[in-house]
Amino acid sequence: DTGVSQNPRHKITKRGQNVTFRCDPISEHNRLYWYRQTLGQGPEFLTYFQNEAQLEKSRLLSDRFSAERPKGSFSTLEIQRTEQGDSAMYLCASSLFLAGEVDTQYFGPGTRLTVL
Amino acid sequence: GQNIDQPTEMTATEGAIVQINCTYQTSGFNGLFWYQQHAGEAPTFLSYNVLDGLEEKGRFSSFLSRSKGYSYLLLKELQMKDSASYLCAVIDSNYQLIWGAGTKLIIKP
Numbered sequence: 001d002t003g004v005s006q007n008p009r010h011k012i013t014k015r016g017q018n019v020t021f022r023c024d025p026i027s028e029h030n031r032l033y034w035y036r037q038t039l040g041q042g043p044e045f046l047t048y049f050q051n052e053a054q055l056e057k058s059r060l061l062s063d064r065f066s067a068e069r070p071k072g073s074f075s076t077l078e079i080q081r082t083e084q085g086d087s088a089m090y091l092c093a094s095s096l097f098l099a100g101e102v103d104t105q106y107f108g109p110g111t112r113l114t115v116l
Numbered sequence: 117g118q119n120i121d122q123p124t125e126m127t128a129t130e131g132a133i134v135q136i137n138c139t140y141q142t143s144g145f146n147g148l149f150w151y152q153q154h155a156g157e158a159p160t161f162l163s164y165n166v167l168d169g170l171e172e173k174g175r176f177s178s179f180l181s182r183s184k185g186y187s188y189l190l191l192k193e194l195q196m197k198d199s200a201s202y203l204c205a206v207i208d209s210n211y212q213l214i215w216g217a218g219t220k221l222i223i224k225p
Contacts, residue, residue, distance in 0.1 A: 004158075040124075042203050042215030043159070056212075091158055102147065102166075105213070107158035 002026060004108035006092050012114045013082055020078045021111045025094030032075050033105060034067055035091040043091055049075060050097065082115045089113075118142045120216035122204050127222045128194055136189045136202050136219045144209020150178050150189045151203040153218065159203055162189070191221075199223045 005024045013019050025032050031050050035043035046065065047057040051072040064082075069075040079086055089112050093105035120140045128134040140148070147166040151159035165171055165180035165187060177190040189202055201218040208214055 040217065040220075042120075042205070042217050044215075045212065102164050103207075103211070104149070104161055104164065106161065109158050 004092055004094050004106055006108040006111050008111060009109060010112045012116065014116050015084060016081055018078065018080045019082060019113065020076055021090055022074060022076050023092030023108055024074045026106060029094035029096050031095045031097045032069055033093040034077050035093065037089045037091055084115045087113055087115045118208060118214050120204055120206060120214055122216045122219045125220045125222065127224060130194055130196060130223055130225050132194050133190065133192050134194060134221065136221065138187045138204030138216060140185050140206045142206050142208045142214055145182060146207040146211060148180055148187050149205045151205065153201045153203060194223050196223050
């Protein structure tokens with residue numbers, strides 16, 4: 001399978017704990033996006049990388065959230081001191097960005113986080 | 117502010133045709149995507165429009181009118197597997213993707 005993969009698929013944690021999610025993009029895709037989605041809503045942008053550089057981070061994103069893409073391949077999203085409001089589906093998407101062409105994002109299956 | 121409007125839910129009959137509308141007010145426009153999302157799954161790419169007119173792809177077609185800030189997704193010969201949410205997303209002037217809340221499509225036999 002050469003699609004976007006995410007691990008774990010499900011995570012249940014207690015409030016106050018830290019969690020880390022991993023995303024492996026489609027190989028050779030240079031852009032990687034993180035989104036959060038709650039029931040009945042569209043994806044909410046969190047941050048994105050071009051290669052290893054984090055180019056943008058949502059202003060709505062708390063300091064408890066951090067993401068890395070150290071070698072320009074896989075990425076991790078960490079949430080510190082989780083809160084019940086963090087319960088959501090966390091989606092990763094990747095794309096091959098080429099100037100002047102459509103930047104189509106391909107999504108992974110998501111990690112569903114439940115904070116008790 | 118940036119806003120994308122889609123109906124929350126629609127119902128259609130197997131074998132019929134359904135049109136899902138999307139209107140947008142964004143800071144600039146650099147293209148519009150339609151994605152399909154089955155319950156509990158990730159969105160999958162359906163179509164992209166940047167110029168006015170109709171793009172046809174099998175049973176699915178997508179239309180864009182930039183002057184009206186309007187798009188629709190047309191699904192023909194509906195099948196039960198088409199039951200899903202359909203998300204409209206617009207690329208704004210900063211090349212950010214702005215997402216609608218999605219339209220839940222229910223197909224009845």
